[in-house]
Amino acid sequence: MSKIGLVIKKEYLQRVSKKSFILLTFLTPFLFAALVFVPLWLSTIKGDEAKQIAILDTTGKYAPLFKDTEEYTFITEKEATLEKYRTNPDKDIFAFLNITDDLLKNPEAATLYSEKQIPMGLKSTIDKTLSEFLKDEKLASYNIENLKQIIEDSKVNFSIKTIKWDEDGSEKSTSAEVASILGMVLTFIIYMFIIMYGAMVMQGVMEEKTNRIIEVMISSVKPFDLMMGKIIGIGFVGLTQVFLWGILTTILVSVSIFFFGGSTSPEEVMNAQMAAQGMNEISAGSSEINLQIQEIINSINFGMIGSCFVLYFIGGYLLYAALFAAIGSALEQQEDSQQFMTPIMLLMVFSLYAGIYSMNNPDGPLAFWCSMIPFTSPIVMMVRLPFDIPIWELLLSFALLFVTAVFIVWFSAKIYRVGILMYGKKPSIKEMIKWVTYK
Amino acid sequence: MNFLEAENVVKQYANHLALDKVSIQVPEGKVFGLLGPNGAGKTTLIRIINRITAPDSGTIRFNGREFQPNDIYQIGYLPEERGLYKKMKVGEQAIYLAQLKGLSYQEARKRLINWFEKFDIMPWWNKKLEELSKGMQQKIQFIITIIHEPKLLIFDEPFSGFDPVNAELLKKEILELRDAGHTIIFSTHNMSSVEEICDNIALINRSKVVLAGNVTEVKNRFRTNNYTVRFHTEAGKLQAIPELFSILTEKDQAGTSEVRIHKEPSITNSALLSALAQQTEIISFTEEIPSMNDIFINTVSGTNTTQA
Secondary structure, three states, X not given: OOHHHHHXXXXXXXXXXXXXXXXXHHHHHHHHHHHHHHHHHHHHOOOXXXXXXXXXXXXXXXXXXXXXXXXXXXXXOOOOOHHHHHHOOOOOEXXXXXXXXXXXXXXXXXXXXXXXXXXXXXXXXXXXXXXXXXXXXHHHHOOOOOHHHHHHHHOOOOOOOOEEEOOOOOEEEOOHHHHHHHHHHHXXXXXXXXXXXXXXXXXXXXXXXXXXXXXXXXXXXXXXXXHHHHHHHHHHHHHHHHHHHHHHHHHHHHHHHHHHHHHHOHHHHHHHHHHHOOOOOHHHHHHHHHHHHHHXXXXXXXXXXXXXXXXXXXXXXXXXXXXXHHHHHHOOOHHHHHHHHHHHHHHHHHHHHHHHHHOOOOOOHHHHHHOOOOOOHHHHHXXXXXXXXXXXHHHHHXXXXXXXXXXXXXXXXXXXXXXXXXXXXXXXXXXXXXXXXXX | OEEEEEEEEEEEEOOEEEEEEEEEEEEOOOEEEEEOOOOOOHHHHHHHHOOOOOOOEEEEEEOOEEOOHHHHHHEEEEOOOOOOOOOOEHHHHHHHHHHHOOOOHHHHHHHHHHHHHHOOOHHXXXXXXXXXXXXXXXXXXXXXXXXXXXXXXXXXXXXXXXXXXXXXXXXXXXXXXXXXXXXXXXXXXXXXXXXXXXXXXXXXXXXXXXXXXXXXXXXXXXXXXXXXXXXXXXXXXXXXXXXXXXXXXXXXXXXXXXXXXXXXXXXXXXXXXXXXXXXOOEEEEEEOXXXXXXXXXXXXXXXXXXXX
């Protein structure tokens, strides 16, 4: 086996067999699944007991309107006064609704009292009940026949259907929301991985330098082989992790769908989310919506996105890991790394923000240029990928990324070769760049 | 034949000259001692031989020809600051490093097991390096240095951290390696080991070679021409003969006398001995040869005072 192969194998096996790697790889999908399912599950649980709301209605007009819900029961006591409740608190009663006058004439006449913070849900329930009644009452006061019916009919519920034409002219439903979510997830994954595994490369290089292993190895391995072996080995560790996460997440989602039966099928999940966002009206035509979602999901080219993700991951990782390796080779102390990491971290964070802002306009100038510049393209392009960008942009971006990555690897190898054997004082960035010209 | 030659090697660091026109000749199949006080420039020279740093000027000849980058694969280097992967298992990393040095997995494993058994550290094969004592780690590092049987071996302070028993074991192995034809460069402060092991030495002080040559020859150069003679007191006293020798000190003790004498440099030991034998009954006759330790201290403090 070649030297570089040996280094790759060692770096890979050593890291993959670590307990922390195995734990992280197998637990994260569960964590991820939990992040999706726990809120859904929690939202289906109601409060343990219905809260009692006492109504004091001097007009007697409004009290009968309130119907008990799963969360609240409304009670009216003939003899009660607000003063009595205030001085002798009845612990069983959660809140008091006090109505003193005709609300149409005096909208200020209703007040809700409680010893606790009043939940939004209760307030909106009461508001809705009262305003519906008041609206009807008001409509009735105009004395126009069938006015209510007319207004009902004039309500138009409109949501534009978006269709994307394929090159062959066939139609596909698209959804900006679904594409954005997918893009965001990919962006974060690639951002996280470049930082995580880039830092791992730097750690590894510094370990070899500070432990002086390098002095022993230098007589048997070329510095370039050592650096590339490390970068490639750790890169494979990253790809392994992404791959396992992909598989595990798929399995977990399928298993949970199987176990929860119909109740958590993707459509239900979507409905639940929509309901949670207060879009109850939309879920009315549920079956039609499900069909649309299915169509939208089908419209996303997962194969293309997947392979682009892997390619951008490789390119971006190579570029940044080489920079991290060069930095690691120049330093001896962990504490010194901060100063050199900062410019790289700024670049990464800028990319992430550029990615987030590109989401509003995935074909705008910010998105376009940042997806061409090699230092930002791996992250920003992830946002744009689900929006089906032109193939020439993709190819140009790839070409720029890989040419730059090769150049950075060459550049870093020059610095690494000098830095890894240099001990003593911490070099400045200027000195490091001078090393490139050393023979 | 010289296996390695350094000629007028100069290395200048930012504000101090580490090596000032240093030349050494390392004969093939011999142990070469690189001596010198701390900070003299030994390690810098070793790092240049290992191509870790490049000299500012001067040439290195390796195996009778110009030093080439690939020659480094024929060097095994044990650095003074030892370094291995702390978190890796001992056997695993020994095999890894041996493979990097060009051995096949099978061959590496076979040789390593052989050495581990020789050094009695086989039970540590599956332990992590950080669980081992410093001396144990040193043994492993030594094995890794020699595992690929390079032509040139460079040991920087090989005995530091070893107990006397293990130091003896190491000494034996170094001599065996020499007998097997390896050329060895050996840097140390431990002068007694120099006398036992080295065939040739170079003493570096303040970036310059101040003393070099074959160990016996160097010692002869430092001959004092002083002798200690013990004899039976009743057999007669020693009288100085000005053209042969003079008496330095005299000491009588329970029937024997011990006299230190100084011989004229032109007289041979045999002539001196026969002259002494005529005067009295000799029990012992010893030439006072300076130890490497004395030579080291004398040379180093001597050059320091002349320069100061």
